[in-house]
Amino acid sequence: MSESSNLMVKARDLLATPSHEGLAFIVDQLFTRKQSVEYQTSRPLYDFCVANFSNCLTLNLLKVYRHSSDDLVRFRSILLLSETLTKLRNRGLELSPVALNEIKPLLISCLTMPKAKKSDTKILRIIVSSVAFNAMMLGNGGRNWDELGDCILSLANCDPLRAFNVFLDLPPVNGAFINRFRQKLLEEVYKVLFHPEQDKDEDWILALETAIKLGIQVLDSESESRREILDNVLKSSDTLVSMGMEQSLQEALQHLVKFLAKEASLCKWSKDQCGFVAEFAFRIAGVGGTKMKESVKKIRGMLTEMENYVPDPSLLENQDLDRYLYNNLMQKSALEILQAFSATELDDRTREVAIRRLHDLLCDHTSGNGELDVAEIENLQPLLITCLQEAGMPENTFTILAQVVYHVAVETFSFGEDPWFDLWDYIADCKGDFKKAVYIFQCLTMPFGDDKQEFLIRAVNHLIPEISSRLNPPRELLVDNSSWVLAFTGGFCASIRLVNVASYGGIVKEIDDKMVGSVRELVERRGMEVGLVRRAFRDLENIVEQQWDWYKTCEFRYVKGLIRKLYEIKGMKMESKIVLWRINVVLQRSVGEEF
Template sequence: MAETDSTEEAAMSESSNLMMKARDLLATPNHEGLAFLVDQLFTHRQSVEYQTSRRLYDFCVANFSNCLTLNLLKVYLHSSEAVLRFRSIVLLSETLTKLRNRGFELSPVALNEIKPLLISCLTMPKARKSDAKILRIIVSSVAFNVMMLGRNWDELGDCILSLANSDPLRAFNVFLDLPPVNGAFINRFLHKLLEEVLKVLYHPELDKEEDWILALETAIKLGILDSESRREILDNVLKSSNALVSMGMEQILQEALQHLVKFLEKEASLCKWSKNQCGFMAEFSFRIGGIGGRKTKESAKKIFRMVTEMENYVPDPSLLENQDLDRYLYNTLTQKSALEILQAFSAAELDDRTREVAIRRLHDLLCDHTSGNGELDVAEIENLQPLLISCLQEAGMPENTFKILAQVVYHVAVETFSFGEDPWFDLWDYIGESKRDFKKAVYVFQCLTMRLSGDKEEFMIRAVNSLVPEISSRLNPPRELLVDNSSWVLAFNGAFCASIRLVNVVSHGGIVKEIEEKMVDSVRELVERGMEVGLVRRGFRDVESIVEQQWDWYKNSEFRFVKGLIRRLYEIKGMKMESKIVLWRINVVLEKSVGEEFKISFIG
């Protein structure tokens, strides 16, 4: 009994002590004590300093959450130390999220002080992008509290409008995590915000990938909330996404859709979408899935599946009819031979959608043959060759369709080169005549990732000899990112593929060295000019994909060439870590695929 009393007395004493410290901490006008506490909470968790500070902070959260929120915002607003400022809002965002999940609401009196203070934080000049992402969470929590009280926050709408004019990306962040808001609130900034969103969507190479992702999420949320803008938003999102794919930048679209899936899952958990909102998202997911490749379609299917499971979703017969039509066409083609499918694909009277279904079916058929799940005879493979060359030479083919066609060419080439002496002269002639259509020729060339030997290697060398001057001229860094610069990326990929093919050809040693120098110099100049994201990183990712498909036939010379190249690229000053990570991944692929006798240092 005595021990129990002693324990209770100790607990009461500690609580009393914490109460005194908390009141002193939160009542100090200069906030030095709170600033010190914040820093202590970012020390090692096992330290005495952290544990002592954590008890005091948790006590403040439990008993003075309104006052703590105000004071942490003041630390962010008035401190001159960037690290401390960032820590203060990280701490506050985590705290408000936990309180919100527990059903705690800030008091109306405190909200009257918190709202203008938070607006001041949002409009601070030269705020860091990382700050905006954290403030976005805080705004969401405070706005949720305002909404629960049935009140308006018109000043926030005016703030978003102001930011849309001065710092659009910050405006996107402020808007994105807001709880469901009414039309009057949105109308304060809708037109300006949408205008800025479209600027980013239509100029992807001017902006970093994360900016395009942010703009897409903002566009979709605006479409969900504002019925009058839905058609305009949908049309522009699809048009800009199409342009992105056409410029060889589908990677950005794929990443954006992956982020969008997570964003929409969170949005849908916070509010129930209406029938029209579900219809908007169903149409978006269906139509965006028809733009890109496999990864784009996978994300689109996830969104479509999520929408169709919602209570207010009503099936749109036109969308289902299109899906059924694609499935019907594909199933019909399963009864056709490879040559018959290619003949159907080459028919001029078919629309683009039907042709894509046909070439996908042919691609799947050839994949089955390559993997041993199906079988085509030699004569059938040979019969495909001349028609494939005609298809490659066709003008105006959608880029995504051409990429599938190039993969078909790869599979036919693998079979052609493996079952006989046929070097497929016409294919190498097509690649060698790269002046006619450089982008298509070099893309087909980079798809030919198989091992080559004998006559095939000789004809490849002749084609590459014609390709190298075109590659070299297009490796000159573009002066601006306002136009389609996929030519540089393809030239970079082509330069890599040409070098890896020629590295063992003694007579071409000087050419390989020249290409390598041109690649490194071009990347260095682009990095120095701040054009890394839209070009260099795309090129690195493509090379990573190529190495993943080629490494199994690399020997000492190829291995050392790739290692040396990525090491030189890695050492370029000013290159962003995201780009270096891609180079590191290429190195990992190589290290896993070779014996110890080939390994050399990657860095230094």
């Protein structure tokens, strides 16, 4: 008997048998080493089934997942199926209409199984996409699989995150299909978006992608629905930033860029759909920092390549206005730019352009691409303190202002004689506005000479009680807990400056213990690691990256000791430990010690 005939017999026996144990066995064999006898025996048979019986194979792999009692076999069966269907789809091969009549209800029963694992849902999402693509190519944008719409509605009621996953990779569908579940799905999306600290970052990303896809998929005639979605996404993004979780928003936007790129490659967006995405990109750019704008730039670049994209003049005018304002400031001195920024009657956008131009000017000076004299630097000092004391400044603008203060401080302290008394007084007066004062303090990442130690210690003496009181773990989840994050990073910055001062040894240990104890309680007892502890770790990582080059033995030992204590906290998630590991890597580059 020829090899082909032999494979035909084996394939028919494998797929025609009511019991799925044989196929489950083959699935297991395919996850052994490729050099193994088991793999070498099973691979040709499986490939033969794919080439000749893809419909029957799809049905039977779903049955393995649906009925097997072995969780590992179940996961492997759908993982294998997802890879197979993706390859078939890429080659232009489709499942038959007859087979789809059996596959669709079986797949829905898989989707609605109770206590589904997150890992399973992610794989089933790919399978749903492939099957839906086949089903919807046969009918009118979803009319051939109304049951899937009902399934998404059912999942939205009992397991919203699974509903998000099922919806996200669907091919273009008609309005009637989406209307089955749109309102309920949006309700659940908004719950996740507006309660970010209750959910993991991954859940917030899922909700964001779902909201944007719903905005794209609703009928072009339903502009009010798109407006509502866009407004809620922007409000929730503002909330995220105000809660000190801008890093989470940046990561979410990076994921969204990849998602939109995939979506755009699979379907042709209409003019209104392109306009919705363009307006989202324009408005979200005003929420976050530089990394946010990098993602926005990628979205805009993607849109310009689309046939139906028509630039909106109102959006382009604002971009051109920024460029015009920035170019006008090119001829101004550093002091003139700061004076323009300090004019509070200007709108926030214009002021941000001004402070960004001043920041760029100072960066050029620091890098040697420009030059400011000592008098110019000194003239900036009093007005900078006035700006720091301004109430109600947008967070993103204050962040840039803080970097301006850093550059001026570097130049000022390098003069030798000028300690910039007013800056230390501003930091010492931390009771007035703790967040701003401690943020400025932690931005001063440069080394300080002995001549500045007196002023540093005086400011730190005022900071420590405020830091200590705010290191108490937050008790409520749905409030702005950014003070805790700043207290954590501020505590580190205070300790690293005092670790070499013998008389402050007890205070450093007290702060260290309180930082570790606070993190332990948030991780072990209150479930507030994501979005709070991890944010603090990321900020700590940024600080160490800017400071480590002036660390000596005491500083290295202190940081490594702190990292070790944090790393050993029970129950901490691997994502948080990875941030700590990265901090340790920064230190290893210099001292070559093992953690």
